Amino acid sequence: MALIELIQESLVKVPLTAAHKDDIIRELIEVLASAGRITDSVAVYKAVLARESLGSTGLTDGIAIPHGKTTAVADLAIAVGVAPAGIDFDSMDGQPSRIFFLIIAPPDKSGPHIEALAEIAHMVQSASFRRAMLGSRNAAEVVELIRGD
Amino acid sequence: MTQPIRAILVYVDGSAQSFAAARLAVVLAHSFGAELHSLSVVNTRALSDLVQAHIFLESEREEYRRDLEGDVERYMAKLQEMGRRKGIIMQVHKAAGTVSMEIESLVKRLGIDLLILGEVAEIRSRRAELFGETERAARNVPCSVLVAKDEDRIGDLYDSI
Numbered sequence: 001m002a003l004i005e006l007i008q009e010s011l012v013k014v015p016l017t018a019a020h021k022d023d024i025i026r027e028l029i030e031v032l033a034s035a036g037r038i039t040d041s042v043a044v045y046k047a048v049l050a051r052e053s054l055g056s057t058g059l060t061d062g063i064a065i066p067h068g069k070t071t072a073v074a075d076l077a078i079a080v081g082v083a084p085a086g087i088d089f090d091s092m093d094g095q096p097s098r099i100f101f102l103i104i105a106p107p108d109k110s111g112p113h114i115e116a117l118a119e120i121a122h123m124v125q126s127a128s129f130r131r132a133m134l135g136s137r138n139a140a141e142v143v144e145l146i147r148g149d
Numbered sequence: 150m151t152q153p154i155r156a157i158l159v160y161v162d163g164s165a166q167s168f169a170a171a172r173l174a175v176v177l178a179h180s181f182g183a184e185l186h187s188l189s190v191v192n193t194r195a196l197s198d199l200v201q202a203h204i205f206l207e208s209e210r211e212e213y214r215r216d217l218e219g220d221v222e223r224y225m226a227k228l229q230e231m232g233r234r235k236g237i238i239m240q241v242h243k244a245a246g247t248v249s250m251e252i253e254s255l256v257k258r259l260g261i262d263l264l265i266l267g268e269v270a271e272i273r274s275r276r277a278e279l280f281g282e283t284e285r286a287a288r289n290v291p292c293s294v295l296v297a298k299d300e301d302r303i304g305d306l307y308d309s310i
Contacts, residue, residue, distance in 0.1 A: 055206055065204055092203060110216035111163050111192070118195040121202040 006078045006116065007146050010035040012139035016083040016100065021058075024087055025049070025066055028102035031079040043072035044104050058091030062098035062134070063124045067117065069107045076112045077104045080146075082136055099124070099133050154181040158261040160252050160283060161189050161224050166267030170297035171228055172307040174265045175237050179310050183263075186240045187228045188255050189221040192282075194247040235310050248282035249289060256290045264294045 013031050018024045025048050032038045047068030051057065058064040079102040086096025101120050105113035123129055129145065136142045159174035161167040171187060178185035196214055199205040205213070225241040232239030244251040256264055266283050287294045297303060 051209075054208065057204070059203055067204075107216065108220070110213050111220055114192060114195050114199065114213060114217070117199055117204055121199060121204055125202075 006076060007080060007143055008035070009139040009143055011037070011077075011079050012142045013079070013081045014136050014138055014142060015085075016081040018083075019087055021052075021087065021089050022049075024064075024081070024083065024089070024097075024100060025052075025102070028066070028079045028081050028100060031081065032077050032102070032104065035079075037077040037079075038073055038104065040072040043070050044068070046070075047072070047104065048102070056090035056092070058089035058097045059124075060091065060093040060095070061124070061127075061130060062086065062091075062095060063101075063130070064089045064091065064097040064099070065101045065103065065117065065120060067103040067105075067113075069105050069110075069113070071106060073104050073106050075106065076109055076116060078102065078116060080142055082133055082142065084134055099130060152181065152183070154183045154263050156184040156186065156259055156261045157181075157263045157265060158186045158188060158252075158256060158259065159265040160248075160267075160286070161187050161228060162248075162267070162283075163189070163220055163224055164267055165300065166297070168227070168231075168267075169300040169303045170265045170267040171231055171239075173295075173297040173303045175232055175235050175239070176303070176306045176310055177263070177265070178232075178237050178239075179235060184240070185232060185237055186242060186255070186259060186261065187225070188242045188244060188252060189224045189228075190248045190251045191217045191221055191243070191245040192248055193245045235307070249285035252283075252286040253289050256292055261290075262292045264290050264292055266294065266296050268296055268298045268300075 018027045029041050029044050033041050038044050047070035048066050051068045057066045081100040086098045089097035091097050159171045196210045200210050221243050228239050
């Protein structure tokens with residue numbers, strides 16, 4: 001399943017307003033809840049934290065991809081957020097994280113989960129894509145970027 | 150005239166579109182009296198890419214690989230039943246690696262003369278067009294390729310045999 005099929009404006013928040021790692025995760029989970037993609041925010045939060053406890057999903061170049069598996073979702077759910085000021089997400093390069101992809105998948109749908117992650121991994125390798133994401137002023141621009149990358 | 154279609158391969162990734170393709174494959178195998186094969190792939194290439202990109206930990210790679218193996222086993226059982234219901238033997242194949250390469254390899258090894266793929270999404274990014282594994286397989290295989298569309302009609306065709 002192509003990522004573009006999953007991303008809609010209601011699943012994107014620009015800018016994210018939280019200032020701390022846990023709060024950013026909560027804010028992204030709230031995006032999914034508001035869009036009706038999840039019903040049990042607590043279970044989703046626990047799944048994401050369980051993964052974070054193994055090692056931070058803050059990567060390099062301002063990218064973070066928190067993810068987790070839980071039966072609290074029936075289908076793959078993705079939220080995207082941009083925090084232009086950057087927050088400390090325990091990233092690999094020690095730099096603030098600014099672009100966030102939250103991915104939640106049910107345990108029996110690992111295939112789409114992996115495909116989405118692989119697609120994001122490819123996308124964020126592009127410096128111009130990252131720059132454009134950081135320059136996005138609203139959700140529509142982010143969706144357009146992901147669609148047109 | 151020689152038999153136009155002797156061996157059909159359908160690629161199934163677990164999506165609704167790919168199972169529609171499998172139903173169409175059963176219909177065509179029935180009509181042509183063709184051999185029918187299916188392929189599902191544990192995408193270990195994607196797992197390796199995710200570890201390399203530091204998105205997955207090694208422990209996650211193994212966990213997800215087991216999940217994917219389980220998914221593929223479920224698809225295979227469902228496909229065999231799909232064929233059996235219509236008196237068609239579907240030979241199910243499982244592979245691990247890069248999807249497009251595994252499809253191409255099996256097409257060549259079995260002498261497949263028709264590859265059937267599920268419908269791709271209507272809205273696609275340029276990236277998806279460039280990097281879609283099934284699109285790549287469609288370009289590279291030496292046989293004809295059929296993209297199954299209209300799930301309702303395919304369902305009716307399947308029910309009618």
